[in-house]
Amino acid sequence: MSNSHPTGAPVQALAFPSDTLLSVRNLQTHFLSREGTVKAVDGVTFDVKQGEILGIAGESGCGKSVTSQSIMRILPKHAKIVGGEILYNHQGQIIDLTAGDPDSRVIRDIRGKEIAMIFQEPMSAFSPVHTIGNQIIETIRIHQPVSKEEARGQAIEMLHRVGMPNPGRNIDQYTFNLSGGMRQRAMVALALSCRPKLLIADEPTTAVDVTIQAQILRLLREIQADLGMAIIMITHDLGVIAELTDRVLIMYLGKEVEYGSVEHVFHRPKHPYTRGLLASIPKMVPGRIEIEPIEGSVPSPYAMPTGCKFHPRCHDFIPGVCEVRDPPLIPIAPDHEVSCYLYGGREARP
Ligand SMILES: Nc1ncnc2c1ncn2[C@@H]1O[C@H](COP(=O)(O)OP(=O)(O)OP(=O)(O)O)[C@@H](O)[C@H]1O
Numbered sequence: 001m002s003n004s005h006p007t008g009a010p011v012q013a014l015a016f017p018s019d020t021l022l023s024v025r026n027l028q029t030h031f032l033s034r035e036g037t038v039k040a041v042d043g044v045t046f047d048v049k050q051g052e053i054l055g056i057a058g059e060s061g062c063g064k065s066v067t068s069q070s071i072m073r074i075l076p077k078h079a080k081i082v083g084g085e086i087l088y089n090h091q092g093q094i095i096d097l098t099a100g101d102p103d104s105r106v107i108r109d110i111r112g113k114e115i116a117m118i119f120q121e122p123m124s125a126f127s128p129v130h131t132i133g134n135q136i137i138e139t140i141r142i143h144q145p146v147s148k149e150e151a152r153g154q155a156i157e158m159l160h161r162v163g164m165p166n167p168g169r170n171i172d173q174y175t176f177n178l179s180g181g182m183r184q185r186a187m188v189a190l191a192l193s194c195r196p197k198l199l200i201a202d203e204p205t206t207a208v209d210v211t212i213q214a215q216i217l218r219l220l221r222e223i224q225a226d227l228g229m230a231i232i233m234i235t236h237d238l239g240v241i242a243e244l245t246d247r248v249l250i251m252y253l254g255k256e257v258e259y260g261s262v263e264h265v266f267h268r269p270k271h272p273y274t275r276g277l278l279a280s281i282p283k284m285v286p287g288r289i290e291i292e293p294i295e296g297s298v299p300s301p302y303a304m305p306t307g308c309k310f311h312p313r314c315h316d317f318i319p320g321v322c323e324v325r326d327p328p329l330i331p332i333a334p335d336h337e338v339s340c341y342l343y344g345g346r347e348a349r350p
């Protein structure tokens with residue numbers, strides 16, 4: 001964690017392109033418990049440009065949610081950001097979101113207003129004892145100096161925008177009155193009610209059927225284009241990434257394994273793990289569905305492999321190299337980086 005530029009103070013002398021909204025640099029977030037340390041996120045670097053859609057993908061437990069909780073500063077108590085920076089472009093002022101208290105004024109102003117989040121389970125975004133309208137109105141009024149009536153008008157407009165069938169009536173309903181798809185839309189309305197610059201969507205369509213999934217994704221794309229907001233789309237589903245995102249970050253066991261444009265990473269994948277993930281997408285062949293899962297299983301977070309975390313499952317394992325040290329991230333094309341010794345980085349070994 002950086003102490004040199006506390007939250008609220010502008011970061012000086014750092015290369016920060018003006019079209020970049022968020023720059024996560026070497027983020028390390030660990031869980032500390034009696035059983036040991038879980039390095040949930042262990043050196044992740046990526047940028048989100050204004051208005052772009054970045055995908056984050058990887059198997060369960062690779063640190064996707066902990067990355068987003070770190071950006072939002074909503075980590076559980078026993079989690080600590082132990083290294084790196086999360087630089088956010090707050091109207092031209094660069095703020096390190098890892099510094100300072102999660103409940104500080106600056107972080108509270110950014111969370112929910114500038115950066116909003118939607119989850120897999122809409123019930124976790126809403127309280128069951130208040131109408132969805134009241135919760136959207138309250139969120140609007142925390143961040144904007146508007147009257148209740150004005151906020152109600154904005155809330156109805158937003159419910160209309162996300163495709164609620166009857167916004168004037170839906171606004172006074174509780175989540176238990178709504179179907180799964182409608183709850184999902186209401187959660188999107190809540191997240192967007194302050195017109196955030198960045199929306200983090202953590203598996204927003206995992207719990208809904210494919211028709212609703214397609215509707216929600218279409219909605220996100222429309223709103224993204226309309227409002228010009230950026231989205232971080234976290235998902236297991238590489239089809240969603242291919243369809244929706246501009247760039248993608250592939251993670252494995254808290255590490256960044258490959259990062260770049262969807263064009264590069266999906267059409268010219270370099271890392272054996274990315275290749276494995278792409279090969280494991282179910283394929284329809286006449287009469288059956290073919291699945292080629294990655295061999296082996298994800299190890300326990302308490303017993304991480306040395307060196308490259310993927311080496312025990314890797315067909316291209318180089319003995320004496322891959323198990324010794326973490327591979328560095330190597331640029332292999334403009335907008336394409338990979339952390340694998342197959343593409344260099346061995347000379348950096350001590
Ligand atoms: N509250 C917690 N306490 C302890 N360990 C945790 C906690 N939350 C996550 N972890 C650990 O951190 C690591 C990363 O978890 P995370 O939830 O970020 O994975 P994920 O990529 O989002 O997985 P999924 O695809 O299943 O949502 C895992 O090893 C997980 O066990």
Ligand SMILES: [Mg+2]
Nearest residue numbers: 064065066202
């Ligand atoms: Mg998750």
